[in-house]
Amino acid sequence: MGKRKKADKPTMADLADRHALYERAVQEPEVDVEFAIDTFRSEFARRPFVLREDFCGTAGVCRDWVRAHPRNIAWGVDLDRETLDWGQTHNVDPLPKKSRRRVGLVHGDVRSALTDPADVVMAQNFSYFLFERRPDLVAYFRACHEHLGKTGMLLLDAYGGPASVARMSEETEYDDFSYVWDQDQFDPVQQRATCYIDFRFPDGSKLERAFTYEWRMYTIPEIRDALADAGFADSKVYWEGTDPESGEGDGVYTQAETADNDEAWVCYVAGFKR
Numbered sequence: 001m002g003k004r005k006k007a008d009k010p011t012m013a014d015l016a017d018r019h020a021l022y023e024r025a026v027q028e029p030e031v032d033v034e035f036a037i038d039t040f041r042s043e044f045a046r047r048p049f050v051l052r053e054d055f056c057g058t059a060g061v062c063r064d065w066v067r068a069h070p071r072n073i074a075w076g077v078d079l080d081r082e083t084l085d086w087g088q089t090h091n092v093d094p095l096p097k098k099s100r101r102r103v104g105l106v107h108g109d110v111r112s113a114l115t116d117p118a119d120v121v122m123a124q125n126f127s128y129f130l131f132e133r134r135p136d137l138v139a140y141f142r143a144c145h146e147h148l149g150k151t152g153m154l155l156l157d158a159y160g161g162p163a164s165v166a167r168m169s170e171e172t173e174y175d176d177f178s179y180v181w182d183q184d185q186f187d188p189v190q191q192r193a194t195c196y197i198d199f200r201f202p203d204g205s206k207l208e209r210a211f212t213y214e215w216r217m218y219t220i221p222e223i224r225d226a227l228a229d230a231g232f233a234d235s236k237v238y239w240e241g242t243d244p245e246s247g248e249g250d251g252v253y254t255q256a257e258t259a260d261n262d263e264a265w266v267c268y269v270a271g272f273k274r
Ligand SMILES: C[S@@+](CC[C@H](N)C(=O)[O-])C[C@H]1O[C@@H](n2cnc3c(N)ncnc32)[C@H](O)[C@@H]1O
Pocket: 026, 027, 054, 055, 056, 057, 058, 077, 078, 079, 080, 083, 108, 109, 110, 111, 123, 124, 125, 126, 127, 130
């Protein structure tokens, strides 16, 4: 074999791990876990112990849930074996043995996979938007209701605002890569969006369409109505405050029944089984 030609040198994109990049650019599982525990405690005046993380992907929320309390137990459910295996290797196996034993990753469909009755079911990063027909969304919420114990909370996030349905792409720079959120198509008849995540690297290489999303952009009232139809006793919306200096979100979510028409927003929606 001859010397490796310069052209054969792997690019930064060739060497990149799309799950690691996704976790750095998109997720803040410790924030979601803290919010879930605080909200549950204020609603039920007790601590939640059992979490079911639906659409868990790499199971970052499961990891941070078991870190939050020595009695906490987390079940993660996802359809994609490769993503679950990555999560097991990078997020679960490195935990101390006692914590690791309290995480179970289940390869299955969120609508049918069985786990312990949960205090909290979480579905983050708008994953339930993939149920594009309303009956499928209600059926999923009904399954969540069944996966909770006698009482409990389903915690979702939601995303919207005028900019969320605009054709646009937004680039966020990190030290060693940039993250591109590409809202490629929106169909107002179906209320359906196609979005991609790309990663770009300082050497000019790219991971294009590293992740693809086909979503129905449900409105908050549609989500709350579907929760009610699925049997949840009530639901609450938690809206992010605004930092007066930057005009950006301040990371503090409080219950709201009305809000300003922000260009783009992410909020939490919780359904309660009482
Ligand atoms: C948008 S990712 C969300 C990952 C993670 N929850 C997060 O917050 O970033 C959606 C995940 O849902 C999984 N998925 C899609 N449909 C599913 C289903 N019916 N049951 C279980 N997992 C599903 C995919 O494999 C993928 O890992």
